[in-house]
Amino acid sequence: MKITKTFSFDMAHMLDNHDGKCKNLHGHTYKLEVEISGDLIIGGAKDGMVIDFADLKSIVKKLVVEPFDHAFIYHTESGRERQIAAMLEGWGLKTLPMAKRTTAENMAQYMFELLRREGRLNVSALRLWETPTSYCECSL
Numbered sequence: 001m002k003i004t005k006t007f008s009f010d011m012a013h014m015l016d017n018h019d020g021k022c023k024n025l026h027g028h029t030y031k032l033e034v035e036i037s038g039d040l041i042i043g044g045a046k047d048g049m050v051i052d053f054a055d056l057k058s059i060v061k062k063l064v065v066e067p068f069d070h071a072f073i074y075h076t077e078s079g080r081e082r083q084i085a086a087m088l089e090g091w092g093l094k095t096l097p098m099a100k101r102t103t104a105e106n107m108a109q110y111m112f113e114l115l116r117r118e119g120r121l122n123v124s125a126l127r128l129w130e131t132p133t134s135y136c137e138c139s140l
């Protein structure tokens with residue numbers, strides 16, 4: 001059985017060294033779909049569920065939505081992105097470092113692994129929509 005919950009967050013980023021307009025600082029409203037696979041729980045308060053939607057929501061909010069929403073996400077290997085982040089942090093504004101370039105693909109993989117490892121969720125697929133017509137899927 002599979003269940004999916006959808007989330008949304010806004011963030012700013014840039015792709016340093018990109019050969020198009022994505023090299024500029026810009027933002028997106030991302031849509032995130034987290035699919036969980038598992039057998040139905042039998043008995044108790046969660047009888048008949050793969051996972052309680054409320055529990056899934058609180059884990060994804062804590063690990064992904066809260067740190068990413070309205071933040072500048074930057075690639076720690078990029079000197080330019082680090083400089084912007086340092087300026088924002090100096091003003092007490094929200095940033096989040098990433099070890100890889102902040103493409104939808106890299107962010108989806110990061111979220112997929114984080115939710116499986118730290119969230120202890122049996123995520124079978126994760127779809128990250130960067131625009132209403134473009135998404136990346138990470139799956140088992």
Ligand SMILES: [Zn+2]
Nearest residue numbers: 013022026028
């Ligand atoms: Zn972008």
